[in-house]
Amino acid sequence: MIAIIDYGAGNIFSVKNALDYLKMENKLTSDKQDIISADALILPGVGAFPSAMQMLESSGLINIIKDQALKKPFLGICLGMQLLFEKGYEFEECDGLGLIKGSVEKMIEPKLVIPHMGWNKLEIQHENPLLSGLDKESYVYFVHSYKAVCSDENISAYSTYGGKVPALVTDGKTVFGAQFHPEKSGDTGLRILKNFGGLIK
């Protein structure tokens, strides 16, 4: 079972809809026991970094997530991806989960519209099991105003919007983060979610 961590943030139903469609067993939950017994975890999220961390904190989930993310496949989506890093700078400096080294900073592209919203191409630079079987020309759907700043080796794929925008990151082991929304990225996104499910041992 994949636990979709429900901490009161954002449009979690679309993640559930996608997993249901793929016939991947899942549960929306904030229950610690569910998170511990799950085979894999998804951390969704739409909204602001500090308020999301606060909600995780008040649900008492931070330590369990940090611990479990090292033991089983873990995927953060959009804001959930950003929370994987050590620090965020949305409105104020705020600690993240610290599962991947780096921070999350405001996108500054004077000539471009922020938020970065729409379909952008995935440029794959390192192999990643989540990207297996994708077409060379794969587009995914983004909506965000902040981006990850981290070491290149953690970035499996990026998109170009002004500069490089980290799209899929990983710690190289169990932790994955997608800045885009796989659950809104058509067949490409569904394939990525299916690949994630395939990591379950």
Add this chain to the structure above:
Amino acid sequence: MLAKRIIPCLDVRDGKVVKGVNFEGIKEVGDPVECAAEYNRQGADEIVFYDITASHEGRGVILDVVRNAAKQVFVPLTVGGGIKTVDDIRETLRAGADKVSVNSQAVQNPQLIKEGADIFGSQCICVGIDAKMVGDKKWTVYINGGRIDMQLDLVDWVKEIEQLGAGEICLNSIDTDGVRGGFDIDMLKAVCSAVKIPVIASGGAGKLSDFADAFIKTDCSAALAASLFHYKELTVEQVKNDCRNKGIIMR
């Protein structure tokens, strides 16, 4: 680089897809969820449900449509029509919409744009506009499905809604809508150069090359059509291939 988007629009009344010609002579056809799934197969980048149900009680029906579509269509879904309050926005997003499109109500109550953007984020607030030419390079904004002239200058209005926090503009030309002679290039140019937020071209698509034309001649980010796709004269795939062949970036 962001890809340009092709957006089929489903005009829905009482849970059934209809398509009006110049807002009149509405025909009834089809199940909206099935139509959305078909557009998804064809490669639609986004799907718009435009609710033209007259009565307020009818709103539950469009929410059911979105709920069901969201279970089988995994591209962004937008719902327009009949959205009057922040609660309507919340309800619509909760049903599974990724964006809402506000039109008449935004003209009558511009604060709705600001409140919606503040609470839910600019990315989910699209402002729909119906406009009509009143002189050389001059257009005014209409409401209630193109029936009432608000004597509001189009360019002033798009600047205001950008200020208020709208994430996107869906620009429908009353002059070209239903005429099938192509999108309103002059109007699109005027709006695209007035704002930075993405502009969706709407109203007037009649043949394959109209889409690429809009992307080549203006800075619009997306093009929307209803009847052309609905009556199967063109598929989304054909349109995207034509654009791709002309060097336009498509998903």
